[in-house]
Amino acid sequence: MRWSLAWVALALAAALSGCAPRGDGVAGSxxxxxxxxxxVNPPRESVLRFNNGAEPETIDPALASxxxxxxxxRSLFEGLTVSDPRTLEPGPGxxxxxxxxRDGRLWTFHLRPGLRWSDGTPLGASDFVxxxxxxxxxxxxxxxxxxxxxxxxAEAFNRGTATDPASVGLAAPDETTLVVRLARPVPYLLYLxxxxxxxxxxxxxxxxxxxxxxxxxxxxxxxxxxxxxxxPNDRLVLRRNxxxxxxxxxxxxxxxxxxxxxxxxxxxxxxxxxxxxxxSGYIPSPFVPYMRRYADFRSAPFQSVYFYSLNVTRPPLDxxxxxxxxxxxxxxxAIALDLLRGTRQPWGRLTPQGYPGYPAPPALGYDLARxxxxxxxxxxxGGRGFRKISILFNTSExxxxxxxxxxxxxxxxxxxxxxxxxxEWGATLQATSSLRYDVARRSWIxxxxxxxxxxxxMRGGDGNNRxxxxxxxxxxxxxxxxxxxxxxxxxALLARAEALLLADGPVVPVYHYFSVELVKPYVRGIWSNAxxxxxxxxxxxxxxWRRPGPAGEARAHAGRAGAxx
Amino acid sequence: MIRxxxxxxxxxxxxxxxxxxxxxxxxxxxxxxxxxxxxxxxxAARAQLARKYGLDRPLAVQYVTFLGRAxxxxxxxxxxxxxxxxxxxxxxxxxxxAELGGWALLVALLVGVPLGIVAALRQNRAxxxxxxxxxxxxxxxxxxxxxxxLVLIFSLGLYWLPxxxxxxxxxxxxxxxxxxxxxxxxxxxxTRAGMLEVLRQDFIRTARAKGLPExxxxxxxxxxxxxxxxxxxxxxxxxxxITGSLVVEQVFAIPGLGRYxxxxxxxxxxxxxxxxxxxxxxxxxxxxxxxxxxxAWLDPRVELx
Numbered sequence: 001m002r003w004s005l006a007w008v009a010l011a012l013a014a015a016l017s018g019c020a021p022r023g024d025g026v027a028g029s030x031x032x033x034x035x036x037x038x039x040v041n042p043p044r045e046s047v048l049r050f051n052n053g054a055e056p057e058t059i060d061p062a063l064a065s066x067x068x069x070x071x072x073x074r075s076l077f078e079g080l081t082v083s084d085p086r087t088l089e090p091g092p093g094x095x096x097x098x099x100x101x102r103d104g105r106l107w108t109f110h111l112r113p114g115l116r117w118s119d120g121t122p123l124g125a126s127d128f129v130x131x132x133x134x135x136x137x138x139x140x141x142x143x144x145x146x147x148x149x150x151x152x153x154a155e156a157f158n159r160g161t162a163t164d165p166a167s168v169g170l171a172a173p174d175e176t177t178l179v180v181r182l183a184r185p186v187p188y189l190l191y192l193x194x195x196x197x198x199x200x201x202x203x204x205x206x207x208x209x210x211x212x213x214x215x216x217x218x219x220x221x222x223x224x225x226x227x228x229x230x231x232p233n234d235r236l237v238l239r240r241n242x243x244x245x246x247x248x249x250x251x252x253x254x255x256x257x258x259x260x261x262x263x264x265x266x267x268x269x270x271x272x273x274x275x276x277x278x279x280s281g282y283i284p285s286p287f288v289p290y291m292r293r294y295a296d297f298r299s300a301p302f303q304s305v306y307f308y309s310l311n312v313t314r315p316p317l318d319x320x321x322x323x324x325x326x327x328x329x330x331x332x333x334a335i336a337l338d339l340l341r342g343t344r345q346p347w348g349r350l351t352p353q354g355y356p357g358y359p360a361p362p363a364l365g366y367d368l369a370r371x372x373x374x375x376x377x378x379x380x381x382g383g384r385g386f387r388k389i390s391i392l393f394n395t396s397e398x399x400x401x402x403x404x405x406x407x408x409x410x411x412x413x414x415x416x417x418x419x420x421x422x423x424e425w426g427a428t429l430q431a432t433s434s435l436r437y438d439v440a441r442r443s444w445i446x447x448x449x450x451x452x453x454x455x456x457x458m459r460g461g462d463g464n465n466r467x468x469x470x471x472x473x474x475x476x477x478x479x480x481x482x483x484x485x486x487x488x489x490x491x492a493l494l495a496r497a498e499a500l501l502l503a504d505g506p507v508v509p510v511y512h513y514f515s516v517e518l519v520k521p522y523v524r525g526i527w528s529n530a531x532x533x534x535x536x537x538x539x540x541x542x543x544x545w546r547r548p549g550p551a552g553e554a555r556a557h558a559g560r561a562g563a564x565x
Numbered sequence: 566m567i568r569x570x571x572x573x574x575x576x577x578x579x580x581x582x583x584x585x586x587x588x589x590x591x592x593x594x595x596x597x598x599x600x601x602x603x604x605x606x607x608x609a610a611r612a613q614l615a616r617k618y619g620l621d622r623p624l625a626v627q628y629v630t631f632l633g634r635a636x637x638x639x640x641x642x643x644x645x646x647x648x649x650x651x652x653x654x655x656x657x658x659x660x661x662x663a664e665l666g667g668w669a670l671l672v673a674l675l676v677g678v679p680l681g682i683v684a685a686l687r688q689n690r691a692x693x694x695x696x697x698x699x700x701x702x703x704x705x706x707x708x709x710x711x712x713x714x715l716v717l718i719f720s721l722g723l724y725w726l727p728x729x730x731x732x733x734x735x736x737x738x739x740x741x742x743x744x745x746x747x748x749x750x751x752x753x754x755x756t757r758a759g760m761l762e763v764l765r766q767d768f769i770r771t772a773r774a775k776g777l778p779e780x781x782x783x784x785x786x787x788x789x790x791x792x793x794x795x796x797x798x799x800x801x802x803x804x805x806x807i808t809g810s811l812v813v814e815q816v817f818a819i820p821g822l823g824r825y826x827x828x829x830x831x832x833x834x835x836x837x838x839x840x841x842x843x844x845x846x847x848x849x850x851x852x853x854x855x856x857x858x859x860x861a862w863l864d865p866r867v868e869l870x
Contacts, residue, residue, distance in 0.1 A: 038721075055828075057645050065604060141610035141617070143602065159609050211647045232649070232657060233820035234731065260729070260818045264713065268728040269818075272720055423596075426833055430597035433605065443603075463605025 034295030034521075039273030042522040042541050045253065050277035051266045052257035055233050059214050061199035062135035062142045067445075067532075070196045072257060075238060075536040076221040077199035078245075080109050080128070080178070081190050085538040086527040088449060090190035094123075094200070094222070094245065095178070104185030104485050105152075109178040116243045117202050119220045124175030131200040133157075133165050144197040147447065150189065152181040185485045191448045199223075224250045224537035233259055238536070251525060251540030270518050276541065277523055280515035280532050285398055288516055289341045295521065300528030301345065302515040303352040303446040305454070308391070308406070308439050308508040309432070313468035316386060317438060321378035323505030326439075327364050328371035329413040335405050336511040340398070347512035350444075350458070351451040351498055354530040358451050358491050361499035364509065368413050375414050383415025390419045393441035394428040402510065403441065432466045442466070443513075449530060451494045452481070458501055469506035521545055573857075577850050584846045585635055585839070589628055592835050599644040599833040618644060618836075631839065640840035645832050651840035658822030659807075659844070661731060662814070665821060666807035668741040673748035673802075678795065680749075681756020682783065685791070688761060696753060703750025712743040712816040729818040740817040744810055748802055752795055760791035793864055800856030804849045 043049065053068045061073040080098070081090035095109040115123040132151070135142045136158040149155040152169030156162035169181030182189070192198055202213075202220045209218045216230045225238035238255040240247060258275065260266040263284040270278040280302065283291060291297040310317045310326065317323060332346035348363030372382070380386045391407060393399040400422065407418045423431065432440045444464075446453040456462065459478060460470025474497050481493035501507070515532045525539040600606050600614050615621040618641070619630060634640065640651035684696040716739060720728035727736045763769065764787055772782045811823030822841060829837035861867045 055646075058647060060648075063647070065602065138609045138613050141606075141613040143604060143606050143610065145607065145610070158607070211642065214648050231820060232646070232654065233824055234818070258730075258818070261824075262815050262818065265729045265816060265818050268716055268721060269730070272724070272728050274727060274730070425831060426595065426597035426601060429601040429603065433601065463607065466605075 035293060036296045036521060037291065037294040037518060038271030040296075040521055041273055042520070042543055042545070043276065046251075046541060047254040047256060048252045048277070048523070048536065048539055048541060049256040049275050050258065051260045051269070051275055051279055051282050052236070053259070053279060053282060054261050055259040056236070059219075059227070059236075061196040061201060062131070062140055062145075064196045065143045068257075068259070071534075071536070072236060072238075073196040073199060074194070074223070074533075075225045075255070076219070076223045076227060077196075077201065078223040079195070079199045080111075080193040083191070083194050083533060083535060085525055085535050086529065088191070088529050088531055088533060090194055093194065094128075095193075098190075104187070105182045107180045107182065107189065109180065111176045111178060112245055113176055115222065115245060117220045117222050118226045118241050118243050119202075119205075120243065121202065121204060121220070122175070123200065123202075123222055125172035125178040126175060127200045127203060128178055129170045129172050130203050132170060132198070133168060134201065134206070135197050136168065142197065144195075144447075147192060147195055147197045150182050150184070150186040150192065152183045154183070184482045187487045187490065188448050188450045191450075195447065224535075225255060228254075235259060250537045252536070255536055267518070270520075273520075276520045277526065277539075278518040280517040283516050283518065285340075285343060288343045291516070291518070294518075296518055297516070298519055298526075298528055299343075299514045299516045301353055301530060302513045302532045303354060303449070303453075303530045304443060304513040305347055305350060305352050306344070306402075306441070306443045306510045306513065307350065308510065309442050309467045310439055310506050310508065311435055311437055311468055312506050313435055314438055316378065316380070317389070319378045320504055321374045322380070324503075325371045325374035325378065325414060326410060327505045327508050328367045328374060329409050330406060330508055330510065331366045331409055332510055333366070334409075335402055339401060339405055340511070343516070344511035344513060347509050348502075349498065349509055350501060350507055351454045352446065352512055352530070355449055355451050355491075357488065359495045360451075361495050361502060364502055371414060375416075380416070383417075386414075386416040388417040388419055389438040390421045391439045391441070392421045392423065392428060392431060392437040394425045395422045399441055406510075433463070435466070435468050439508075440466070446531070451491070451498065452478070455494055455497055455501070458506070467506040469504070471500065471504060474500050474504075570854075573854050577847075580850060581843065581846055582632075585632065585843055586628075588839055588842045589631060592830070592833070592838050593624070595830075595833060597833055599835060601833070614644075635839070635843060640836045643829075643834055643837045645829070645834045645837065651836050654825055654837065655822065655840055655844050658820065658825055661819060662807050662810055662821035662823060665737075665740060665744060665810055665813070665819060666803065668737060669744035669748065669810075670799075670803055670806050672741055672745040673752050673806075674795075676745070677749040677752025678756050678792070681753040681795075682760055682788070682791075684753065684757040685760035685764065686783065693757075697757070700750040700753045703746045704754075706746070707812075708743050708747065709812045709816060711746055712739070712813060715739050715743060716816075729816070731817070731819045736817075740810075740813050740819060743816070744806065744813045748806060751798070751802075755794045755798055756791065759794040760787060763787045763791040789863060793860070796859050796863060797856055799859075800852040801849075803852050804845070807848065808845050 052071060054066065056069045056072055057066065058064060058069055059072045059076060061077050064070045064073040078093050080093055080095040082093040084091055094111055094115055096112045098107060098109045100107050111125055117123050132148055134140055136145050136148055136154055138158065138160045145158045149158065153162060153167040157168050171179040173179065186192065200222060205218055205220045206213045212218060216227050219227050221227065221241065224241060224244050226241045227236065228239045229237040236257045238257065240250045240253055244250060260269065263282050266278050266282040267284065267287065269275045310323055312318050332348060336344040336346040348365055349360060351360060375383065391403045393403050403420050407420060410416055410418050431437050432442065444454060444457060455478060457464035458469065458474065459465065460475055477493050477497035477500065481490045481497065484490040484493060515528060519526050522542050522545040523539060524542045526534050600611055619627060638652060642650050643654060680696045684693040687693045716728045719726045719739060726739055730736055769782060769787055772786050808823065810821055811827060813819065814821040814823045825837060826841045829841060
């Protein structure tokens, strides 16, 4: 229904665009002035209004898993480090500085003195220890507790095999010193430290209110903002936290995070000037090619990959030559560039682009002649004797079009019978995780800027593997990489693991996602980055954006430099 | 009358029990469970959640516990929104849905009834044809087309009204119009049919013969009976307008109840789905009862008992 709706709106927009007034969307009268999508009048106050997407399930940092939840958790709570909005490089947050041992396994964080929760309660190193142990406790049932497994003893404690908190490598010798012992060297630890699962929570509030501690009337936070109001399925209102460690760093007085699920509605609210920022993923995909003409449309590679997984426990997909044949017969360019009109990037690897220093293995490519050869080698020359396989996807217009294209490629190119099967989301999840499918559409989004956030899911027996594929050599390479103290060596080991994975073919990468968002020209502090992470405290409304003078971005940088510690 | 009312109210109990039972087992038949997600949940965490919500106990025990709680209107916390009890979600959502539905129904009556009367009095003439053509259009254009169309014209074209969100009187206009269109059209058709039938009857001829002015004949004598089909339609319409505002809530980003039912079903949020379904069932039963009472009041030939 969503798509038919989008098409109606698009057709009407096209029909009306010639006669309808578009506000002052075209700033100035010069022919070269940039065109904007809809109104460009900033809100009068210092308030940022953006679409946060689906209604957040929770803002408890230990439980937050979706992007809407995580974005709010990171605005309300601050971890040891914070991410630079441009580079995502970690910088000092609640910790002012840190040291690490030579082998990279012992980290000492020095917290800023005088830290407080928004109710005035002092905050110290023991709060971090308590919060991380809480996230690890099986009773908390955190989905993302695995991100804390880098800490020595954390995995056993999380699984419930060790029950003594002292067995976890955490210590707070005094309230400004936090010592973290790691199970293995983790070069991206400082990135992790800004991730929701690593954020501190107020013990005195959590213990008093239980599950209800995140309600606006109870919640206490330590980040840039405090929660003022939460109207379910409508909006959350955040206000600048006066007890934040550096209130001057926070650029907006207030933030309104709307929970709008309908893509057309979100885009219309943006067009009418009631949203300053329509976050990535909330433009109906048929609109995207038409949006490119507007100066406030932004698109950048985003670390997420769309792929098909093959159930290797079911013949004939247990045959590596069959998997290679299926991989080589997929024309990724036809899908990403023609079918999806260039709104995606053809992609032949499991890991996305943009991991600094990663010597990525060669990507899988389209080679029909070779695909036929592989299939013959598997014992099915020309597809003879190949049983009918089924492509499972969760119901969506784009998924269907892609599945139809791949069905055609395999049927015409290889001569094998392929049928399509669509299911509702929950049923798709159930079918893939219980290995009741042949070929299934999946996608994955990375948590941090490191190839392991993708490669780890293909470990044998991992809950996210969902192909039945297990290879001892692959698992050994990943473990060796995890224990490797030299960062370059480590990335080389990961690249070898990925090469092995691609050669064995349990996954068929299809395309790389782009973030697609709309940002009003008067909004400062949003930079495209691979994680699509935009700390809200760095975003502000530039009321003087039309004034001549230094370019807006330059002004924004100047403003930031002064505010940054 | 009192006995009739009591009997009807007593009948609610088995009806609600049957609905609760069917829904309870139906939601559990759907593939998957409440804690499945794209990102696999660790086994220990899943077991913990199952224990917390009592999903690890035998189904029969779960069923009995659920019935006992439901009788006290307690459905527990939503699985998806652990900080919110289902009862609170329903209370918040229904306030919005009822306001939206109430206005839509009012508009439907205020527009539909006069148009229907006019059409009946001008049967087979230009006014009648025009009203019925508009009504046909109103019934046939689905609200997921009408909504975006109105937004395009009045919000993005003329900049008169906000395109979505539920804040302030202005934001009510487009969703109420969108939701009421089909009902107004249907009410107009029903009113016309009802009036045409009544206007041909003997007592109307008598009234006219007595020399009563036509205005009185129509408004005092004919309308009361002519509206009967509309009244019997009002019960289901009121329920549908509150429950059926799902699309309108989605298109206009309105925090009503309909979105919870659909998302709850998709997320296998058993407690939320059970709560909302039972709430809708109660609503439907009460509205139907009210319709029957109104019927007896409007039509002297109807006797309750």
